[in-house]
Amino acid sequence: MSELQKDFLFVLIKSLSTSEKRQFKLYVNRLGINVDAKFLLLFSELDKMKEYNEEIILEKKISSKQQLSNLKAHLYKQILVSLRLNPSHQNNRMQLREQLDFANILYQKGLHKQALKILDKAKQSALELDEKTIASEIIELEKVIESQFITRSIDGRADELIRQSSEISLQNRYATRLSNLSLKLYSEMLTHGYIKNDEDREKTIDFFDKKVTKIDLNKLNFTEKLWYYKAHVWKNQLLQDYKYTLKYAYQWVELFHQNPEMIKSHPVWYIKGNTYLFKILFLYGSIRGIEKSFEKFNNVVKSEIFVHNENSQSLIFLNYYNTLMNLYFIKGDFFKGTKLIPELELKMEKFRDKVDEHHLLILYLKIASMYFGSKNYQNTIKYGLKIINSKGNIQEDLLFHTRILILMAKFEAGFDDDYDDFVKNTLKFAKKMKNPSDLHFNIVNFFKQIGDKNSTEQMSAFKEFETKLEESEKNRYDKRTLMYIDIHGWIKSKVRNVDVIEIIKEKVKTK
Known part of the structure; x- marks a missing residue:
């Protein structure tokens, strides 16, 4: 490899x-x-x-x-x-660029009227498809031809080109500002993770507000609105404001449903929008919401309007199996979910060269969690170790919570041989994290405590830790840590002496 x-x-x-x-x-x-x-x-x-x-x-x-x-x-x-x-x-963008290339060739051969005719048709198509960057290049070539040669093509041609150029320049400026903002927020989320304190929260909000001031949503075209919604999704993901993440993810997807012709031009962003929508609906435990949106998504990607290539297929694969696994999780159908794993692994192997390692490791974490829910602790550890032993730049949160899942599995299975060593290594890992919270250390120390206790003492430790977790759930910055692996649900199941599936079903009903 x-x-x-x-x-x-x-x-x-x-x-x-x-x-x-x-x-x-x-x-x-x-x-x-x-x-x-x-x-x-x-x-x-x-x-x-x-x-x-x-x-x-x-x-x-x-x-x-x-x-x-x-x-x-x-x-x-x-x-x-x-x-x-x-x-x-072939896609619309490539076809437009091909027309621009043809016009350039005709212009260089001195066939100016023929070049202008091709450019005019290409420009109309570019404007209809909201391909403003290409439209801008077309207009610039039109201006070059009109300024160098007396074509007498249309009266008032200069004024028309100046107006179009000014309008597109303004629209491109909005799109550039919003796309830069979106990229910056997405980069922050990948490199530093979610906001962990009030100071970082204020900095992010202040940075965002300065970039979106004086932008009127009602005056934006499709591409600008798309970047606007994306920027808001990533901002609210960073802030862990899931109510607003859901709002803007929904608007992102609906923008495509209101402009179905754009799905063909931007299939990747249609898939990505649905990915965030399904993810947030999962955090809300909305089974009906996921199933309804998932059905609509599958109908679209299977329709004739959708463009299929290796890139879109790999993204659909990730979206499809992540969402299926999430549905099994919130329904508590762990045993049913494990039956999907052989099929999922075959697909993972097929798309291994098309998907980045982080997303594959997320799927391994879901597989490990599914095995934990079905009480197959040996496989939980097996797939958890695939994540820990993988090489490359892996998010700290993913590695930390994988270690916690392995500790849960070792405790449940009674694998005592290397339990203490694994706890020590996990504590060392937590200390090396960029921004570890008190909750990270509390979780590791809890597993350290219960390792040497008898059953009565363990129950007291579980009850005491449940109280701490209830306090942590009130802290907006600790919420995300508790969402990776449902350690709180597992602790509750121990305290109440019921299967963790019962806790999950109660949680879904409450949500």
């Missing part, structure tokens, strides 16, 4: 479908002069490999060590050109 990740060309070739490989070979042989081209021999050799091995290429004398880098770069470019010509990869 590490070798595969290192070589981009090998990864690209392995991602090609049978039809794409066939088209590539037809493309390079189109003039009958590339049959023995070295880059085609390299393509065939890499296609046969299961793992990238540079030594085989050198042994077969396809290329020398010194020339291999250039040969690989040339092959990479030829594959991309071939893919660009494939109808399955």
